Amino acid sequence: MGLVSVSWAQVETNEKKSFTVGTTSEEIEIDGELNEAIWKTLTPAKNFVQYFPSDSLPAKAQTEIYMCTDKKNLYIGIKCYAAGNNWIVNSLRRDYRAGGADNITLLFDTFDDGTNALYFGINPEGVLREGIISNGGNVGADFTTSWDNKWRGEAKKYDGYYTAELEIPFSTLRYPTPSKKWGFSSYRFDSQSNEISTFSQTPRNQIVFTLAYPAEMIWEEELTTKSSAVSLIPFISTGFNKDFEDDTPADEFFEFGGDAKIALTPGLNLDLTVNPDFSQVEVDEQITNLDRFEIFFPERRQFFLENADLFGQFGFSNINPFFSRRIGADEDVVTEELAQSRIYAGLRVSGKLDPNTRVGFLNMQTASSNEQGIPSVNYGVAVLQRKLWTRSNIGIIAVNKEALNLEDLDFDLDTLDINRYNRMVGVDFNYATRDNTWFGKTFAHGTFSPDSNVAIAQGSTLNYNTREFGVLWKHEYVAEDYNAEVGFIPRTNYFRINPVTELRYYPQNDFLNNHTYRAEADIFWRPDFGKTDHFFSVGWGGEFTERARFELNLNHNYVYLFDAFDPTGTDSLELDADQDFSYLSFTGNYRSDNRKAFSWSISPYIGEYFNGWRYGTRGSFNIRYQPKGSFSLNYAVNFFDMPHLDGSRETFLISPRIDYTFSKSLFTSLFAQYNSQDDNTNINARIQWRFAPVSDLILVYTDNFLTGEVDPLDRFAFDVRTRSIVLKVTYWLNL
Numbered sequence: 001m002g003l004v005s006v007s008w009a010q011v012e013t014n015e016k017k018s019f020t021v022g023t024t025s026e027e028i029e030i031d032g033e034l035n036e037a038i039w040k041t042l043t044p045a046k047n048f049v050q051y052f053p054s055d056s057l058p059a060k061a062q063t064e065i066y067m068c069t070d071k072k073n074l075y076i077g078i079k080c081y082a083a084g085n086n087w088i089v090n091s092l093r094r095d096y097r098a099g100g101a102d103n104i105t106l107l108f109d110t111f112d113d114g115t116n117a118l119y120f121g122i123n124p125e126g127v128l129r130e131g132i133i134s135n136g137g138n139v140g141a142d143f144t145t146s147w148d149n150k151w152r153g154e155a156k157k158y159d160g161y162y163t164a165e166l167e168i169p170f171s172t173l174r175y176p177t178p179s180k181k182w183g184f185s186s187y188r189f190d191s192q193s194n195e196i197s198t199f200s201q202t203p204r205n206q207i208v209f210t211l212a213y214p215a216e217m218i219w220e221e222e223l224t225t226k227s228s229a230v231s232l233i234p235f236i237s238t239g240f241n242k243d244f245e246d247d248t249p250a251d252e253f254f255e256f257g258g259d260a261k262i263a264l265t266p267g268l269n270l271d272l273t274v275n276p277d278f279s280q281v282e283v284d285e286q287i288t289n290l291d292r293f294e295i296f297f298p299e300r301r302q303f304f305l306e307n308a309d310l311f312g313q314f315g316f317s318n319i320n321p322f323f324s325r326r327i328g329a330d331e332d333v334v335t336e337e338l339a340q341s342r343i344y345a346g347l348r349v350s351g352k353l354d355p356n357t358r359v360g361f362l363n364m365q366t367a368s369s370n371e372q373g374i375p376s377v378n379y380g381v382a383v384l385q386r387k388l389w390t391r392s393n394i395g396i397i398a399v400n401k402e403a404l405n406l407e408d409l410d411f412d413l414d415t416l417d418i419n420r421y422n423r424m425v426g427v428d429f430n431y432a433t434r435d436n437t438w439f440g441k442t443f444a445h446g447t448f449s450p451d452s453n454v455a456i457a458q459g460s461t462l463n464y465n466t467r468e469f470g471v472l473w474k475h476e477y478v479a480e481d482y483n484a485e486v487g488f489i490p491r492t493n494y495f496r497i498n499p500v501t502e503l504r505y506y507p508q509n510d511f512l513n514n515h516t517y518r519a520e521a522d523i524f525w526r527p528d529f530g531k532t533d534h535f536f537s538v539g540w541g542g543e544f545t546e547r548a549r550f551e552l553n554l555n556h557n558y559v560y561l562f563d564a565f566d567p568t569g570t571d572s573l574e575l576d577a578d579q580d581f582s583y584l585s586f587t588g589n590y591r592s593d594n595r596k597a598f599s600w601s602i603s604p605y606i607g608e609y610f611n612g613w614r615y616g617t618r619g620s621f622n623i624r625y626q627p628k629g630s631f632s633l634n635y636a637v638n639f640f641d642m643p644h645l646d647g648s649r650e651t652f653l654i655s656p657r658i659d660y661t662f663s664k665s666l667f668t669s670l671f672a673q674y675n676s677q678d679d680n681t682n683i684n685a686r687i688q689w690r691f692a693p694v695s696d697l698i699l700v701y702t703d704n705f706l707t708g709e710v711d712p713l714d715r716f717a718f719d720v721r722t723r724s725i726v727l728k729v730t731y732w733l734n735l
Contacts, residue, residue, distance in 0.1 A: 017200055018216035019045040019184075022068040028075050030167045032126060032156035034066075039077045042066040045199055045215065051187065052196040053513050053545055054506075055204045059197035061190040063104065067217070071225050074173075076166040078122070080104060080188065085159060087124040088191040088595055089627035092661035094690070095129045095145040096121075100547075100594035102191050104164070107133065107209060109183030110175035111267070111355045114211045114391040114434075116309075117183070118147070118173065124162040125627050126155035127664055134309030136211045136391050136432050136439075143209060146305030150231075150693045150734060171229035171734065174267045176355055179223040183214035191595045194547065204514070205467050205504065212391065212436040226266060230735040233694075234258035237277045239726035244719070245706075255279075259303065267352030268359070273303050274345045279726040280698045283684050286675050288618070288636045288653050290569050293490035299325045307350040310360040311381055314397045314428050314443065315487075319457050319476060321424045321445050322381050322399050323488035328366050333373030333416060341374055342367040356387040368404075373411045375403040375418065379486060391432040397445075399424040401486050419449040422485040431462075439463050447483050455481035457489070470502035470516075480527075494532065498522045515542030534558045541589075551589040558582045559610070567610045568640045568649040569677050575610060575644060583608030597624050605638075612642030618653075629660040652676040665690040679708030680721070694732040701725050 024038045044064040050057045066077040080102075087102040098105060103123035110118065115136045121129040131145040149172040155164040175182065186199040187208045200213040235258055242250040257275030264270050278301045289295055296317070299305060304324035314321050332339040346364035353359055360383040368376040380402075385395040401422045406413055426445030433439065440462035446454045461474040480493035503517045517540055524533040534557070541551030559581050564574040575581075585607030592599045602619035616638035624630045636653040658670045671684045683703040690696050704721040 016214070016216055017045070017047075018218055019043060019065075019067070020218050020220050021074070023221050024068045024070055024075070028165070028167070030152045030154050030165050032154035032163055032165050034077045034079065034163050034165065038068055038075075039066050042068060042077075044079075045184070045186070048186075048188065048197040048199055049201045050195060051198045051202050051204065051208055053194065055202065059188075059190075059195060060193045061188070061195055061197065063186075063188050063197065063199075065106070065186060065199070069219075069223070072170065074166075074168045074170065076106065076164075076168070078104060078164040078166070079161060080124075080163070080190070081161045082190060083160075083192045085157065086192055087157070087162065088624075089123050089125045089127065090624055091629045091659055092125060092127055092627055092664045093629075093659065093667050094127060094664070095131070096123065096127055098129075098189055100189075100191070100599070102189060103129075104188040105129075105186060105209070106166075107185045107187075107211070108173070108217070109185075109211055109214055110173060110179070111352060112181065112183045112214075113355060113387055114183065114214065115387065115393065116358075117185075117211055119209070120151065120153075120166060120168065122153045122155055122164045122166065124155055124157050125664075126153060126164070128153050132307075132309065133209055133211065135313060135430070136436070144305060144308065146302065146308070148694050150732060152693075170223075170225045171263075174263070174269065174351055175223070176352075177224055177226060177266050180219060182217040183211065184217035185209075185211065185214050194545070194595075203467060204506070205465055205470070206436055210436060212432070212434065229261075229263050231261040232258065232733045232735065233260070233730055234733075235277060235728060235730040237279055237726060237728035239279065239724060241722065241724040243722050245721050264349070265351075265353075267354075268349065269307075269351045271303070271306065271348040271350070272345075273343075273347070276301075276303055276343050276346070277728065278302075279724075280686070280700050280728045282671070282686070283673075283682055283702065285634075285655065286653060286673050286678075286682075288569065288638060288651050288675075289677060290567065290638070292563075292565055294488075296488060296490075297325070299323075301325075303346065303348075307348065307360065310350050310358060310383055310385070311362060311397075313430075314383075314395065314426060315445060315457070316459050316461075316476065318488070318490060319445070319459055319478060320488040321397060321426055321457075321484045322486055326486045326488075327364050327379050330366075330369075330372070330374045330377075332369075333411065334371070339369070339372055339374060341369065341377070358385040359383065368408070370408070370410055373409055373416060375406050375409060378402045378404060381486075390434045391436075393430050395428045395430070397424070397426050397428070399484070399486050419451070419485070422449045422483065423447065424484045424487065426457075437465060439465070445482075445484070447481075449483060449485075452481050452483065455479040455483065457482045457484075467506070468504055470500075470504065472498075472500040474498040474500075493526055495525045495527065496523065510545055513543050513545045515540065531558070532560045532562075544593075547593040547595060549589070549591045553587045555585045555587060555607075556582070557585070568638075568642070568645070569651060570640075570649045572645055572649055581610045583610065585609065585614075594622070597626070598622070599624075609640065610642065611644060612640065614641075615639045616651075628662075629658070632657045632659075650676070674707060676708065679706055681705040681707045681718075692731065696728075696730050698728045698730075699726070700728075 022042045044066045046064045048059040048063045062081050064079040105121040107117045107119045117133045132147045151168045153166040200215045236256045238254045240250045240252045260272040262270040281300045284297045328341045344365045348362045350360040362381040364379045366377045380400040383397045387393045424447045428443040430441045442460035445457045448454045457478045459476040464471040476496040478492045500520045506514045520537045522535040526532045536556045539553035543549045564577045566574045589603045591601040600621045604617040618636035620634045622632040634655040638651045640649040655673045660668045667688045673682045685701045687699045702724045706719045
């Protein structure tokens with residue numbers, strides 16, 4: 001059996017699609033085979049439409065989705081047709097990335113608000129993924145795989161198609177009761193037809209997982225099942241840490257604690273954590289730092305990732321009033337280095353009060369460290385979001401950081417740069433039209449501490465987005481005294497505008513699928529001084545029919561230095577403060593077709609740089625050994641020729657990685673990073689055994705080595721700095 005075609009008339013209409021969720025008393029075995037009688041009686045969601053290479057034609061590789069319920073679970077049967085049997089599966093690891101491989105994703109907007117959704121996905125090998133979509137699937141939307149829960153799925157491959165069966169317990173979902181209909185959408189990647197298709201017709205200028213074009217998922221019998229549930233997730237961890245640089249005794253540890261998830265109402269959830277342990281979290285992926293300001297590294301701790309969209313969506317990415325990675329991150333006043341404080345416990349209440357109102361409350365308590373001069377700190381965050389019109393909302397956020405028992409520290413409080421409290425209050429308005437042609441946001445936030453008055457940050461953005469045009473206006477203002485200690489604010493005391501415009505073309509040929517001309521201006525001013533920075537860029541980019549992508553840019557930078565700065569990031573002689581620089585550069589980007597077993601990317605920089613020249617590139621190589629895993633190598637290399645230095649300078653960042661999955665329940669990875677800026681090599685190896693649903697045994701080994709020239713004779717060191725081994729077991733128990 002091969003591809004199934006549909007007529008053009010079936011996809012030409014703009015009417016909202018719909019299908020019915022049937023009811024069954026039949027026992028369904030989740031084996032990937034659609035051999036139960038119920039599947040033959042249901043009317044499927046079908047007639048998928050292309051999103052790529054065109055968004056105006058029926059899909060070549062058609063898909064059929066069947067749904068029914070027994071009032072305890074939602075059962076889904078899927079049939080995905082293809083041109084052959086050469087499906088691409090990157091690995092057997094859960095929560096895979098969809099691009100460049102065969103898979104299908106189902107999105108459930110359970111409150112039918114066009115703003116938030118849960119998604120579930122499966123590929124031809126029966127590998128699963130699930131997560132959360134927020135902010136309506138607009139540009140900048142939060143798409144995360146951090147949400148985990150108990151559900152089942154299996155797939156079966158046949159000649160010219162594969163089938164899948166999913167069982168999703170209602171206890172894992174949040175929805176209003178009674179429910180008459182949900183919003184639904186679905187998208188599928190088919191590598192053999194080089195096609196991305198969607199159930200509802202979605203324009204190419206929109207993100208494929210947008211919630212602006214939903215279908216109606218109608219319940220044959222009104223859904224009244226309560227979604228209440230209690231889940232306990234205890235853990236035990238043990239291991240040791242050894243600091244070889246300080247030559248201190250190994251720190252052996254044995255920890256236990258856990259999380260609890262309690263459904264307070266059909267839409268509101270309570271999460272509790274006691275003595276959380278994050279020792280199994282993977283190390284950050286390092287970057288070459290050539291910036292004058294703090295670099296953003298994403299949150300990786302599981303407790304903070306869930307429902308992060310509700311707490312972390314305020315402001316912009318660079319004016320973020322709540323950045324959960326700040327919780328437990330303190331400065332050792334003795335060594336002046338970053339120290340991670342123990343978190344005693346925490347709670348989070350989040351979800352829907354009603355179909356139009358979302359709320360969130362987060363409170364965490366950390367331990368003190370008298371030796372490091374770190375007080376115990378309480379972190380509190382409260383948010384309220386109210387839906388307006390079709391797909392817009394207004395939100396209010398309040399953040400409080402309170403230092404406790406400062407007097408108990410054996411330090412002179414006048415020497416400690418610690419505020420007894422730091423508070424932030426803000427309001428955000430998010431706007432989106434029904435079809436996402438217009439969307440944007442505006443916000444105003446204020447901070448205050450004992451020794452400072454209220455200081456303001458304000459920003460707005462507005463996007464106009466059609467097939468042919470894209471226009472963005474963005475402006476920001478951050479006062480000099482604005483200080484959100486629990487946020488990510490790398491820069492203050494500036495006003496900024498950042499307009500962008502795009503012209504988009506979709507040629508009808510077999511070589512170039514689409515291309516875009518782009519112009520951008522990014523300008524900073526400091527009050528009472530004038531312009532301090534600008535970045536002007538014009539460029540051309542596009543996507544080939546065979547899925548490779550390219551981009552070419554001509555840029556002009558202007559920078560005024562208020563402080564001395566080393567632009568090479570190599571601890572070299574700094575440029576003097578109170579001078580400005582203007583320079584031209586060429587940048588590009590090319591990413592090959594990632595459906596291939598071997599794929600690669602390259603992003604060169606060539607041109608002037610401050611008072612000299614810079615030549616460099618970053619990129620990656622990836623080899624897939626289907627379906628078990630892959631070998632990848634990320635790299636970044638820079639060469640600097642600058643008159644104020646005695647000779648040239650170089651930076652190197654090399655990061656090889658091996659991922660291998662023995663089965664859908666046993667995963668391994670080996671990740672190494674060499675960064676010449678830190679003279680450090682990091683090795684991180686992990687084995688993960690998922691011995692039960694959402695229950696894991698994880699073994700993690702981490703080494704840090706000093707690697708660099710250690711004396712004028714250019715001898716190269718490779719000495720151990722730190723070493724750790726962690727064994728952690730978690731178990732998910734539904735009560």
